[in-house]
Amino acid sequence: MPGDVLLSADGLSYRYLDRYPALESVSLDVREGESLAVLGANGSGKSTLLKVLAGLVFCQAGTLEAFGEQVSEETLADHAANARFRSRVGLVFQDPAAQLFSATVSEDLQFGCRQLGLDRAKTQRRITEVAGMLGIADLLDRSPAHLSLGQAKRAAIGTVLVMSPHVLLFDEPTAALDPRTTTWLLALLAQLRASGRTLVIATHDLELAAALSDRSIILSEDHQVIAHTATPRALADQQALTAANLT
Ligand SMILES: Nc1ncnc2c1ncn2[C@@H]1O[C@H](COP(=O)(O)OP(=O)(O)OP(=O)(O)O)[C@@H](O)[C@H]1O
Ligand SMILES: [Mg+2]
Structure with a gap:
């Protein structure tokens, strides 16, 4: 049903090698049919968050639920649960060579x-x-x-x-693309959105976020969610953007 919570993250914290912080107590919901932009400066944790939401990286603290099921290293060790999750959530990496x-x-x-x-x-x-x-x-x-x-x-x-x-995660979808491919990609994202897919788009491009998302979250440079904006228009909240080093 449109509006149902598909992904629910609660208090996610992740450190690379148990040392380098990438996410600090991040909570968010992703609802069916919405397009959510994840904004933040370089190094704020956007890519890490998408990898966590895609079940490729597992947090040291916090919980993630997808389609009502717990997502963890243990639950995804089950072949059927893994296939179910992979058929529901997919990540497009920033660097295509990675996939x-x-x-x-x-x-x-x-x-x-x-x-x-x-x-x-x-x-x-x-x-x-x-x-x-x-x-x-x-x-x-x-x-x-x-x-x-x-x-x-x-x-x-x-x-x-x-x-x-059902849920497509895009990490910096237009990074390094030429203008024609960028235009093509934006049209593809708009088409996927119009067809009812749920999208999560990590970017530091405010125009892209405003054009393609219903709402956004902003990650701070110390890896916390510092703002949830109801609409792209609320991106005009200069204070949060300045704090996040985005303007
Ligand atoms: N493999 C890794 N090993 C150690 N630290 C890492 C690793 N990958 C990311 N980090 C650190 O985690 C933090 C978050 O990085 P992440 O790549 O998630 O940020 P980002 O918001 O996607 O940045 P960008 O806009 O540059 O893509 C950064 O401080 C980064 O140095
Ligand atoms: Mg990144």
Whole structure:
């Protein structure tokens, strides 16, 4: 149901190597159908938060629930629970190379489908559909290592979209893209949003946040949530933005 809480994080704290703080007591909800921007300066913890929400990194303190189920290293050790979670929440990394590792783009797209246990016919259908949507049908036999950044970005998004997750997490989606690819990506995000997908977009680009989100949270340089804004318009709250080193 639109408005239902899909992801619920409570008091998340994370330190790399148990030493370097990245998140301090972060709480947030992500609701069905909304587009949430995660704002914050370099190093504030945006990427870490997305990795936590995607179940790739586990916090030392706090809890995360997704679709009413606890998400932890222990719960995701269960194969069925893991597949359920991965089919519901997908992360598009800032650097596409981080999610392309097969000999061909097609194999990278098959990988996620295999994780979900999809049969060959269903996998093929999904790949054809997603490749069409992203304009990468002609790249399927290519090596990901030889693609341009823009092509690799499309392929990396494809590896997530083939799994058809309800919640899509994007880390700095437009970083390092040329103007034409940026325009394409913004249109894709708008299309995903209009189709009812739930989006979480980490960025320090205030214009992008205002254009593509219903509300935002701001992470401070000491890794705490310092503001929840109801609407992008409330981004005009200069005080919070200045405190977060965003203006
Ligand atoms: N692998 C790591 N090992 C140690 N510290 C790390 C690691 N990755 C991130 N950090 C630290 O965690 C903090 C949060 O980093 P994170 O990458 O989540 O921030 P960010 O908001 O995404 O920054 P940016 O805008 O530059 O992408 C930073 O202080 C960073 O130095
Ligand atoms: Mg980052």
